Amino acid sequence: MSVDPKPTLSFWSRMGRAFVNILRTLLILALIAGVVAAIYYGTPYLYEKFILPIEENTARLDEVENKQATDVEQLTNQIADLKSRLADLETRQTTSAQTLAEAQGQITALESAVLSHSETLEQLDAMQAALDTLALESSDHESRFEEVYFALAxxxxxxxxxxxxxxxxxxxxYLYESNFGLAxxxxxxxxxxxxxxxxxxxxxxxxxxxxxxxxxDLALDNLPTFPVIAxxxxxxxxxxxxxGLPDLPASTSLPDSVNETPIPTEEVTPTTAP
Incomplete structure (x- = not known):
């Protein structure tokens, strides 16, 4: 079995590979630097643009929640107060209804009393009218009675x-008959x-x-002693x-007392005139 020998690289090939590796390294470093720069410069931007508004919104939400909780508590207290007032008003309404019923009863009683008094007043007015009529009739009768009384008198x-x-x-x-006793x-x-x-x-x-x-009186004094003067x-x-008892003259002189000697008269026994 035969083994192929490794090909021998040239200088320029090795230089090209080294350059490529350097470029790759620089690119990686550039990417890392870009990422670091992006992180360094982008974090404040992101914080200002996104995180800070979120935090502010969160704080506002907390404030709104606290305020809402306070408002809810106040509303709860107000509702409890209103319920208490409503219960008090219902109690007062019940009392007022009872008082109104009593007042209505009193008003009915007063109306009955007023009606009774009105009827009584009408009866009294009728009685007064009858009394006035009777008074007029009595006055008429009284005037007639006075006339009759005066006429009778x-x-x-x-x-x-x-x-x-x-x-x-x-x-x-009797005097002409010399009956002085009866005279x-x-x-x-x-x-x-x-x-x-x-x-x-x-x-x-x-x-x-x-x-x-x-x-x-003079005649009585002169009877029976002085019958002529009497x-x-x-x-x-x-x-x-x-x-008819006429008016007397301006001067009327009465005869003076007579001192004449009494005229002897025979004693006459009084006799009753027929």
Whole structure:
């Protein structure tokens, strides 16, 4: 078996291979230097362009998370507070509903009371109207009663005056018959009757009535001792009564007391006039 001998390389071949190896080494070194330069210069760029924003975003996210956690906590507290207030409001609403129901009951009772008072007032108004009507009727009846009363009083005065006139008329007849005892009784009765008229008669006629009573007093004083003088006084009194108690003259003089000697008269027994 035969062995092929190794070919012998020339100088230039060896130089070419060495140059290629050097270029390869330089290329590798250049690549390594480029990688190192890229790492050296690219790392800050990458850090500034990518890592730093990520860190800032991360920090912002943390801040946002913290703020969100704080907000969530505040919202939770607010929700709890709102729930507490809502429960309080529900309790107050229940109390208010009860109070409103009680107030409604009171309002209903008040409305019933007002209605009752209104009905009572209407009844009182009707009663007042009836009382006013009755008062008007009573006033009318009272005025009529007063008219009747005054008319009756006037009639009573006229009756008393008529009785006094009749008594004095009979007394005058007794005097003409010399029946002085019965004459004095009639004069006394007429005088007593006229005394009861002093408070009922008008002021204009009161002076004349007083004059009549004075004349009758004089006649009573003169009976039975001085019948002639007594006759004059009785006649004057009778005339004043018959004329309706007219106004007296400005000056009326009464006769002075008579001191004449009594006229002897026969004793006459009083007899009753038929």
């Amino acid at each position: 006037e009639v009573k005065r006229e009756v008393k005056l008529s009785r006094a006139i009749e008594m004095l008329s009979r007394a005058r007849l 004095r009784l009639d004069v006394q009765a007429a005088r007593d009757l006229l005394l009861t008229l002093q408070s009922d008669i008008s002021t204009e006629k009161n002076a004349t009535l007083q004059e009549v009573i004075t004349r009758l 006759v004059d006084d009785v006649d004057i009194a009778w005339q004043l009564l018959v004329n």
